[in-house]
Amino acid sequence: MSSVSMIGLGIGLKEHLTFGAYNQLINSDYIYIMTKSGSWMENFVRDIVGEGKIRTYMPNNVKWNSEWQKDPIFKKVVDEVEKLVAEGKQTTFAMAGDVAIYGNVAGSIIPILRERKITWKVFPGVSFLNALSISTGEPIVGENDNFVVTFAQSIDELDTAFASANVVVLYNPAECYDLRKYIKSRKVPYAKMVLHGVYNRTGKIIDLLTDWESKIHGLVILKRDKNITFSKSIACQSRSDKINETKTSYLSHHLGVNGWDSRNRFFAACFPDRLMWSSKGNPENIQLRYKFPDSPCDIRGLFIDSSDNIYVGLKGFKKGRFGRTFVSTDAGETFQMAFEQCFWGMDEDKSNNLFAGVYHECNEPDASCSVLWSADGGNTWANVSAPQWKDQLHVHHVAVNPSTGWLYACLGDKKGLRGCWRSKVITVDLATSSDVGCREIMLSKTIKVAPGDILVSSSGLRMVVDTAEGSLIRLTNPLSQCLSRGCKLIKLDWELKFADSNNTLQFIGICFKDEYIYLSDDTGLALNLDSVIVYRVKDDGSSQPTSPEPVLKASKGYGWGSFFLECDRNGRIWTAVRPVTGKGSVWYSDDGLTWTNASETLSEDVPCWRGTHTYRDGTLQQTGYGRFLSASDIGVVVPHLSRSLIIK
Secondary structure (H helix, E strand, O other): OOOEEEEEOOOOOOOEOOHHHHHHHHHOOEEEEEOOOOOHHHHHHHHHHOOOOEEEEOOOOOOOOHHHHHOHHHHHHHHHHHHHHHOOOOEEEEEOOOHHHHHHHHHHHHHHHHHOOOOEEEEOOOOOHHHHHHHHOOOOEEEEOOEEEEOOOOHHHHHHHHHHOOEEEEOOOOOHHHHHHHHHHHOOOOOEEEEEOOEOOOOOEOOOOHHHHHOOOOEEEEEEOOOOOEEEEEOOEEEOOEEEOEHHHHOOOOOOEEEEOOOOOEEEEEOOOEEEEEOOOOHHHOEEEEEOOOOEEEEEEEEEOOOOOEEEEEEEEOOOOOOEEEEEOOOOOOOEEEEOOEEEEEEEOOOOOEEEEEEOOOOOOOOOOOEEEEOOOOOOOEEOOOHHHOOOOEEEEEEEOOOOOOEEEEEOOOOOOOEEEEEOOOHHHHHHOOOOOOHHHOEEEOOOOOOOOOOEEOOEEOEEEEOOOOEEEEOOOOOOOOOOOOOEEEOOOOOOOEEEOOOOOOEEEEEEEOOEEEEEEOOOOOOOOOOOEEEEEEOOOOOOOOOOEEEEEOOOOOOOOEEEEEEOOOOOEEEEEOOOOOOOEEEEEOOOOEEEEOOOOOOOOEEOOOOOEEEEOOEEEEOOOOEEOOOOOOOOEOOOOOOOOEOO
């Protein structure tokens, strides 16, 4: 069925689109861009849909003017659209998000559409829907999947909106007190309201207080300053009388340490102190499971053992303590201290021995990195590190080779010690060792690693050997130790054989599905911010590698790579794009070609915790461990993605 759509593209925020708006652009036969030819908006839309669909129109008066509705250009445009609708064509109006421009353009077109009984929908963008209400003076509802935007001015209209969808966005409330009373009285279960702090009919900004978080059920408050930039988000969900945080606020670009338990429940650690989970193992049901106390700086590790115990390593605390590792035996409902160090990597062997690679902070006194071993399910831990590791700080990962039982560890600090280390005895002997210190299994530097000594953990590939030099590609840290040399990626006999990178890629994620290998690129703090890519490499069994085929490419500002890349037990591939600044996103794919964004945007301060430099607008800046604000909106960030990318 043909229809007409209204899409707002924001005010200079060209990378922000909701899923509904993005899909509508892709699926439209014709797109009417209500601005002058050659504008950023026209170029942006062309980047998404290509040539042939776009038609550009500019009203005679670009200022706020009530005479706009008399401009003959609008009647001419609707005349064309009416013919296209009659032919079954999908048409879309794309407009800037400015209150004056969008409000008057939409407010001039919509009355004509209504008069001619042409069906239309609104797809929300960043900051423009309030303009619709200002210009038309009547309630307007636009649909976006299970997402309703309403300018309802009465209780009946609010009830209608809540009956239409799970998420209701209310713009321009006539009276904040009445809104609060309505929400408390109705207590709509599992429904959320998004109240935009936007212009009322006099143009004055409504200032919403953050203490509403504890007073109103099911409310998301998005505050906005006079420059129409978002500053803070508070998320609550109405579930009986208990208010819980939901995925709206806290699905971060740092959703990079994750795992599935034996019941296929998905757990993911989110920046800086939250454990998310999905009890059904799917991205549509991700919720907050646990928030760690004492304000940790970051979650560095998450591991789920064969008994479904969840280990979480926390880096530092704002209250002066250094790293800690916590464990949960009840699927993340509660946590207890496991040991007073932060782990970055953990693995388990066939005899259920646990090994944890410890991470220390640079300012931690008398710290040396170590590998800890537990033979009793994590109740006690012993240090099995090499004595020459003194003054080293970071064990980036540990892994057990399931085919040989050998334990491996990766160090990433001083030259000469940095690289892959291997235990001298088979790890299953640890369970019967009478020497608590386990000096017999001290790790030794592996000078040359054979192809059979590939590092695979129980939950998927974590480390890969460069057989040319015997060194290790670090897959758990965006600042990979692989540097810029080419790396041959080897797998075990029961998997596919190999794939080669080119000479410029660094990989931090590798997974396998069907006959393809998927590699996530880590550019580090690179000059080229366009190269955050997931590659797909076909292994045809020959001795010659195939060239990587990019299947997911992010835009400028995404200079730190995809933070992980894994295939879950259902064969679904997961990756998280981690930007240099601002928000990132978590994606999944069932076939490696069609990718769906499983996350919503993050709206809180993002610390530069990976290093002392960051890029903004292509300029290298010294930021230390300072903080910078990320923008926020109620939609999903869809950057300048390649046109080959399909978003459901």
